[in-house]
Amino acid sequence: MKHSIVVVDDHLLIAEALKNIIAGFDDFEVSYICENGIDLQQKMNGKPLPKIILLDISMPEMDGFETVQWLKETHPNIQVMALSMQNDDQSLIKMIKNGAKGYMLKNTSPKALENGLRQLVSKGHFFPDWAASRVFASISDNEINAKSKLNLSDREIEFLKHSTSEMTYKEIAEVMFCSPRTIENYRDSLFEKLELKSRVGLAVFALKNGYAE
Known part of the structure; x- marks a missing residue:
């Protein structure tokens, strides 16, 4: 039995192209297409819930x-794969924070899309390398609990919370009433303590451990 997918994209040509591409995948099929979130709400009413929603931003x-x-909030068991033209950290972090389990760029190849969908089903998440998928793949529950007990200072925790926002490092420095250099020190210290390499990794850790704002 194939996994059902709903495509939500206001560009009909892109949505139809995705439907046709997915029709060639062995394990997936598109049940229907929606133009936006409101259209999705209306079409989902009374219909079987899909396994995956491919969601334009x-x-x-x-x-x-x-x-x-x-x-x-309403259908937490549905796995959402965000689709975007942008690979910026702000959109990625906000989508993860709001509940997305995957994130792919629209210029990806059909083969990469199929692989991403397979991993979303099997692992519960899929994020390409630039989106710090290794953070999701490598942190087990035990490792998360262990890292939660690390000796993080109050200011590092405050910075960690702000890392899940859309603010730049300069804006975080203003909110925390310190210099950008001090913010860089907090960031570098957390990179070392948590064994991470990017702001996305910090945001993922914060979200997984209840540090998000």
Whole structure:
């Protein structure tokens, strides 16, 4: 039995192209297409729930950020794979924070899309290398608990919370009433203590351990 997918994208040509590409995958099929979050809410009413929702981020009326948050609250068992033209940390972090379990760029190849969908089903998440997938793949529950007990200072924890926001490092420095250099020190210290290499990794750790704002 194939895993059902719903595509949510306001660009009909892209949505139809995705449907046709996925039709060639052995284990997946597109049940229907929606233009935005509101259209999704209406079409899901009374229908069998899909396994996966491929969700565009930039849409009118109800965008991907709002839609994934609604799905997290109402249908937490549905796995959401965000689709975007952008590989910026802010969009990625916000989508993860709102409940997305995967994130892919729209210029990915069909083979990469199929692989991403397979991993989403088997592992519960999929993020390409640039999106710090290794953070998700390598941190087990025991490792998370152990790292939660690390000797983090109050200021490091405060910075860690801000890392899940859309603020730049300079803006975080202003909120924390310190210099950008001090913020860099907090960041580097956390990189070392948590064995991470990117802000995305910090945000993922914060979200997994209840440090998110």
